[in-house]
Amino acid sequence: MRLRPRQSLFVERSLAALCDHGNTLSIASTGFGKTIALSAVVARSIEGSDAKACILAHRDELTSQNRTKFGRVAPKITTSVIDARTKDWAGQATFAMVPTLTRTANLTAMPALDLLVIDEAHHAVADSYRRIIDRARSANPDCRIFGVTATPNRGDRKGLREIFDNVGDQVRLGELIASGHLVPPRTFIIDVGVQDQLREVRKTLSDFDMNEVAGIMNRAPVTDEVIRHWKEKAGDRPTVVFCSTVAHAENVAAAFNDADISAAVIHGDLDGATRRRILAAYASGEIRVIVNVSILTEGWDHPPTSCVVLLRPSSYKSTMIQMIGRGLRTVDPEEYPGVVKTDCIVLDFGTSSLTHGTLEQDVDLDGREPVPGPAPSKTCPECEAQIPLAVTECPFCGADLSREGSAPIDSFIMSEIDLLKRSSFAWVDLFGDDAALMANGFNAWGGIFFLDGRWHAVGGGKGQASRLLGVGERTVCLAQADDWLNNHESDESAFKTKAWLKQAATDKQLKYLPPECRHDFGLTRYRASALMTFGFNKRAIRAAVDAAAGTERMAA
Known part of the structure; x- marks a missing residue:
């Protein structure tokens, strides 16, 4: 998978702050995908080395969720778990539940760490977290501390400066509403x-x-x-x-x-x-x-x-x-x-x-x-x-x-146009009426389609049936289709497909397209690919959209 462009920027800023300060707190609101971004920071910090990282969470389900998502971002890095049932430090990245790790015997067994990551980092000044942080710093004074949270200001007014002396990045709610990743x-x-x-x-x-x-x-x-x-x-x-x-x-x-x-x-x-x-x-x-x-x-x-x-x-x-x-x-x-x-x-x-x-x-x-x-x-x-x-x-x-x-949302200079520009994939207006847009990768495709007063996001790909991704506002559907592509494509495939924008359509592609396309001398290989993808999947797309229209019940 690949990160959204805003997630990539979040990772870059967090890594730069860690390098400069040895610690940083990065803030990401609900809906950003902070676990994916956190995983990328860890992977970029330890891959290709012998460095060890520990990722803390305060509940079992968060520990498991973080480990699963890390595996999608960094499948080659070994992982292990410290929780009520398992005490295993064998992985290069270990996912630990705080109530378990903070016990004296478990802390004593904790190896020297190069990176300690705190999910829901507004908890970092609690006594249980402080024992872990102090132990990590004692074992390795150069251990870096990275925290991620959506709400950094605690209700009890305890500051986080004793753990973090800087903020690496902040993704605000309004930014995510504007990009279609939250509803307003x-x-x-x-x-x-x-x-x-x-x-x-x-x-x-x-x-x-x-x-x-x-x-x-x-x-x-x-x-x-x-x-x-x-x-x-x-x-x-x-x-x-x-x-x-x-x-x-x-x-x-x-x-x-x-x-x-x-x-x-x-x-x-x-x-x-x-x-x-x-x-x-x-x-x-x-x-x-x-x-x-x-x-x-x-x-x-x-x-x-x-x-x-x-x-x-x-x-x-x-x-x-x-x-x-x-x-x-x-x-x-x-x-x-x-x-x-x-x-x-x-x-x-x-x-x-x-x-x-x-x-x-x-x-x-x-x-x-x-x-x-x-x-x-x-x-x-x-x-x-x-x-x-x-x-x-x-x-x-x-x-x-x-x-x-x-x-x-209006205090942010962002719009759907920004989302289209920031996308790692080129979006094609299929028929020139702005009612059907598609983007292609090597393994997957995504599209948004306007029908009966609503936008519908649909995605599909190699070995995957076409599926409905979202229904509702255009920007939200566009974000969902773009995320589908990011989840199924790599940085390399995004780069190669965008290179097709400058290449003329091939003779083989023209054979599969309607006659009028053969007279379009500006037709690119990428646009031809998008038109072909739509043609091959038209019935499945229509079926997904019709099925949604037949079962809709409003949550808004």
């Missing part, structure tokens, strides 16, 4: 008459006092408004709700169920089997709304989720980003047949959006309190009120701002 949020701030009270809530070390928040939010009139606004703005979308306390969550779920909207509660006091059963019911569609208390904020994703309801304020932007991020992932139609997702509705009944303004986060390695001041804002063109930058409906006059350049 549509944020509504809904005042149910409690915002002034919420502003007076006491702050604890980690966040607002949630018992005080519950005293304000856990009331029937407020909950009734939540149900009304959800029906009005979210329709029947798969939804995750964030509440302040268990009692608050139970009352909210009961209100949804009383309104004939299937809902369930999940929280930390439930046993693991019960939590898994509830999440499975939500994933299957048996439950439409899942209400939680601080358990689905980090490390959980169900891509069809397309509505996030905030019934608690967040004093820290990182927490708000994590909560809203649960609804921003795009959907793979093979995994979720018939689901179409084009955006995520955010219903904020608290004060998070008013406090923080946008989903973008500046990094502070020292963990200092932000400088007091107003959150990023804009002026409503209808009532001239100052409102948060991210909202798509004025909370004062109700004006629709979705077309007013209000979304965070």
Whole structure:
């Protein structure tokens, strides 16, 4: 496989910072593919040498996931695992679970490392991580430390500078929305008459006092408004709700169920089997709304989720980003047949959006309190009120701002044209009407096609049946088709196919093309290849698109 161009830049910047400083923290938002990029940094650091690397994660499933993806990026580098069942340092790259490795006997057995990698690196200042880092530095003072995270600013204000003294790169949410790798949020701030009270809530070390928040939010009139606004703005979308306390969550779920909207509660006091059963019911569609208390904020994703309801304020932007991020992932139609997702509705009944303004986060390695001041804002063109930058409906006059350049995406000078230019493959407008684009490699092909008001991404290749990659917005479909090619092609094949752009079509190709193509003296070998690929796969492409149209159910 090959990296996306932005992933390649991330790797280059991270390696340069590691070389200059001996450590670096790189930041990549949900949807970037940070595990793939992390794997490439490790591979480039140790391949062709005797250097040893250890990649840390705090859960079993992350350790396994990281090892699997590393194998795709660097299949020739040997790997091993340190977890509850296995203690094996034989691989050149070892994937270790922190709770296991931090035990004294396991730390003592850890060999000298040349590179220590920390996934979810905002955990790096925790005592368990510090023991591992200190041991690695003690065994080899030249051991380099590389960290990757989506949310570097911790809620407890502990800075990361004692581990990382620089930031190698930062990929922001808006950049990924603009490139089609996340769907955009549509944020509504809904005042149910409690915002002034919420502003007076006491702050604890980690966040607002949630018992005080519950005293304000856990009331029937407020909950009734939540149900009304959800029906009005979210329709029947798969939804995750964030509440302040268990009692608050139970009352909210009961209100949804009383309104004939299937809902369930999940929280930390439930046993693991019960939590898994509830999440499975939500994933299957048996439950439409899942209400939680601080358990689905980090490390959980169900891509069809397309509505996030905030019934608690967040004093820290990182927490708000994590909560809203649960609804921003795009959907793979093979995994979720018939689901179409084009955006995520955010219903904020608290004060998070008013406090923080946008989903973008500046990094502070020292963990200092932000400088007091107003959150990023804009002026409503209808009532001239100052409102948060991210909202798509004025909370004062109700004006629709979705077309007013209000979304965070508009602060980035990126567009679909940029994506086409950045692609490692050339995209061909097959028929000159901008309704069908294709790109070719040696092993695979990808295309996007407009039909019945929607874009459809389709991919195929040698030994692989044509399959639907995505349905929805054009930019998202283009990103999914481009990723398909990146997953099945190499740097060499991308370079060679682009070289075909300057070569005339061959006589053999012309034999397979319609007569009008034989009179096109500017026809290149690459365009001819794309036209032939479409011709050979036309029926399969149409079948994939028709099948999608017949099974669609909206997630957005």
